[in-house]
Amino acid sequence: MTTAYSAMMTPGMESALEPALKLLADHLIALDKRLHDARPSYVVIGAGVSATVAIQAFYYLLDLRKRCRTKGALWLFFESVKALPIVKGLIAAERGKMIAEMDADMSKKLAKEPPRLTSLPAKGMSVDAVLVEAAQRKRKDLEWTPTGSLMSGAVYMADDAHFKMLSSVYSSFAHSNPLHGDAFPAVVRMENEVVNMTATMLGCSPGGPNPNVCGLMTSGGTESILTAIRATRDYSRDVRGIKAPEMIVAISAHAAVYKAADYFGIELVRVGVDENFRMDINAVRRAVNGNTILIYASTPGYPHGAVDDIQALAAIAKRRKCCLHVDACLGGFVLPFASSIKPFDFRVDGVTSMSVDTHKYGLAQKGSSVVLYNSAALRQYQYTAVMDWSGGLYISPSQAGSRSGGLIAQTWAALMRMGREGYQRVADDVIAGANELRAGLSEIDGLKVLGEDVSMVVAWGSSDPSLNIYTVNDVMVKKGWHLSVLQAPPALHMCLTSANVASVRQLCVDLAIAVKETRALGKGKVDGGKAPIYGLAGGLPDRGTVGDILKDVQDLMLKHV
Structure with a gap:
C-alpha cells in the first residue's frame, strides 16, 4: 500500500492533496484484489458497458442542459409532471373541452354561402362565371380603402393609382421566371436594381465600411430572415469551424428566429430587454461564446417599436468575430429617413446581413422582400449547387426554385415611382x-x-x-x-x-x-x-x-x- 501510494506522488505535490490521493490509492488496491480472480473477458465487457452507460448519461445530461438553457428549468419541470398518466389525462380533457367550445363558436360564424368546394367541378366554368364567383368571395374580406384604415399594419399603401400601376406591371410580367434568366433577362435586371437601390438606401457606399453590399429578393420577411440565418450558419461552419451553432436573440425578436432555429439546428439563446424594450447589451456580452454564429437585432422590434443599439451590438460582434443580422423588415424604408434614429444599417462596421420588406413601407404588393449581405462571400452560402444531377448542372440562388417575375417587376415599379x-x-x-x-x-x-x-x-x-x-x-x-x-x-x-x-x-x-x-x-x-x-x-x-x-x-x- 505504501509503495502504491508513493508511486502516485510527485516531488512537487502539495501536502493538502495527500489524504485524497491516499484514499484513491486504497480504492485502486481494493479494486485490484476484487478483480484478481475475474475472467479477463468479463473485465473487458464490464468496462465497455460501464463506459457506454457513462457516455450515454453524459450526453443525456448535456442534452438536458441544452434544453434547460433554451426552454428553461420550468419547462423541464412541467414536461416531467405532464408525463404522469393522471396529469396527462386531466390536461387532455381540459384541452379537448376548450377546443370543442371554440369549434362550436367558429362553426356558428362559418359562412354558408358560397358552399365550400371539396373537389374539382365536373365541368369548367366560363371566364365570366369565375369572375363573378371570385367577386362574391371577395365580399367576405375586409374592404381595402386608400385611407381611413382601422387595422394595425397589414395595409401599407394609400394611393389607388399606385396600386393599379403595380397590378398592371405585375400582369405584364406574370409569366416570367428569374430561374430562367436567359429567357427572362428583364426581371433578372429588375431584381438586381431593386437590391442595389435598397442597399444604397441602407448605407452601402464606396467610402463606407461596407462598400460591397449585395443580396437577392425573397417572398417576404420570414424568408429573408431564414435565408440570412442559414447562410450565416454555413459560413460559420466553413470559416470558423463551428459545429454546434448558437444564435443570440432578444425575447422580443421576430418569431421567424424560432423557425430558423428549428429548421437549421441552431441553439437559440434568448436574452432580455431593457426598460425601453431594446435588446439588453450586457446580457448579450454575457451570452456570446465560441459557438455564437450570429447576434440578431431589430430595427424596430415588432412588439414595441424599439430600435436596438446596433452600434453597441456591432462592437460586440466584431470583437467576438461573429455575425450581426439586423432585422429591418418593418423599418427599412422608414428609419433611413427619420433624423432621430442613430445609424443602424451598413454604415455600421460589423453589420453582416439585413432583411427589409419591400412589401411593407417599400409600398410593393405582398410577396416581396430583400435580404442583404455585406459581401458576396457570405451571399454564396445562400446558394445551392448540384453537380451530379442527371438533369444537368443546377444552381439556385434561393430556397425557392421558380419565382414570380411579376412580383419582382411590380417591386421595381414601386421603388421607381416613389424615389x-x-x-x-x-x-x-x-x-x-x-x-x-x-x-x-x-x-x-x-x-x-x-x-x-x-x-x-x-x-x-x-x-x-x-x-x-x-x-x-x-x-x-x-x-x-x-x-x-x-x-x-x-x-x-x-x-x-x-x-x-x-x-x-x-x-x-x-x-x-x-x-x-x-x-x-x-x-x-x-x-x-x-x-x-x-x-x-x-x-x-x-x-x-x-x-x-x-x-x-x-x-x-x-x-x-
Whole structure:
C-alpha cells in the first residue's frame, strides 16, 4: 500500500492533496484484489458497458442542459409532471373541452354561402362565371380603402393609382421566371436594381465600411430572415469551424428566429430587454461564446417599436468575430429617413446581413422582400449547387426554385415611382402619426405608452392593475378596430401606415371610450371576445401546453374558412 501510494506522488505535490490521493490509492488496491480472480473477458465487457452507460448519461445530461438553457428549468419541470398518466389525462380533457367550445363558436360564424368546394367541378366554368364567383368571395374580406384604415399594419399603401400601376406591371410580367434568366433577362435586371437601390438606401457606399453590399429578393420577411440565418450558419461552419451553432436573440425578436432555429439546428439563446424594450447589451456580452454564429437585432422590434443599439451590438460582434443580422423588415424604408434614429444599417462596421420588406413601407404588393449581405462571400452560402444531377448542372440562388417575375417587376415599379422623395414623405407622415398617437395615449387615464423610441409601432399597456387591456381590445374590436395583441407584458400596439395614419385621432377617442366601457364591465367580459384566451395564455406557466393549444386553434382556423 505504501509503495502504491508513493508511486502516485510527485516531488512537487502539495501536502493538502495527500489524504485524497491516499484514499484513491486504497480504492485502486481494493479494486485490484476484487478483480484478481475475474475472467479477463468479463473485465473487458464490464468496462465497455460501464463506459457506454457513462457516455450515454453524459450526453443525456448535456442534452438536458441544452434544453434547460433554451426552454428553461420550468419547462423541464412541467414536461416531467405532464408525463404522469393522471396529469396527462386531466390536461387532455381540459384541452379537448376548450377546443370543442371554440369549434362550436367558429362553426356558428362559418359562412354558408358560397358552399365550400371539396373537389374539382365536373365541368369548367366560363371566364365570366369565375369572375363573378371570385367577386362574391371577395365580399367576405375586409374592404381595402386608400385611407381611413382601422387595422394595425397589414395595409401599407394609400394611393389607388399606385396600386393599379403595380397590378398592371405585375400582369405584364406574370409569366416570367428569374430561374430562367436567359429567357427572362428583364426581371433578372429588375431584381438586381431593386437590391442595389435598397442597399444604397441602407448605407452601402464606396467610402463606407461596407462598400460591397449585395443580396437577392425573397417572398417576404420570414424568408429573408431564414435565408440570412442559414447562410450565416454555413459560413460559420466553413470559416470558423463551428459545429454546434448558437444564435443570440432578444425575447422580443421576430418569431421567424424560432423557425430558423428549428429548421437549421441552431441553439437559440434568448436574452432580455431593457426598460425601453431594446435588446439588453450586457446580457448579450454575457451570452456570446465560441459557438455564437450570429447576434440578431431589430430595427424596430415588432412588439414595441424599439430600435436596438446596433452600434453597441456591432462592437460586440466584431470583437467576438461573429455575425450581426439586423432585422429591418418593418423599418427599412422608414428609419433611413427619420433624423432621430442613430445609424443602424451598413454604415455600421460589423453589420453582416439585413432583411427589409419591400412589401411593407417599400409600398410593393405582398410577396416581396430583400435580404442583404455585406459581401458576396457570405451571399454564396445562400446558394445551392448540384453537380451530379442527371438533369444537368443546377444552381439556385434561393430556397425557392421558380419565382414570380411579376412580383419582382411590380417591386421595381414601386421603388421607381416613389424615389427618395416619396419615401421621405411617407416616413414623415408615419413618424408624425406616431408622435400624435403617443401624445394621445398619455392623456388617457389607465393607459401607458411602452418604450421611448419613436418608430412606426406604438405600444401601450395598462397602468391600472384593475384594467384588463385584453378586454379593452375586445371593446375596440366591436368598434371596428384591428389592433395587434401582445403579451409579457400584456399590451396592444398600432403599426402606423399611410393607410391608417389619418385615423389616429379617432383611435385615441375610441380608446378613451373603450377604457371607460371596460371599467364599467368590472370583471365581466365582452361577448365573443378573446380576452379569456389571452389571459389563459399569459397566465399559464406551462408554455408547452400553450403551444399545443395554439396548434389546435390553427387547425380550427384552417377548418372554418
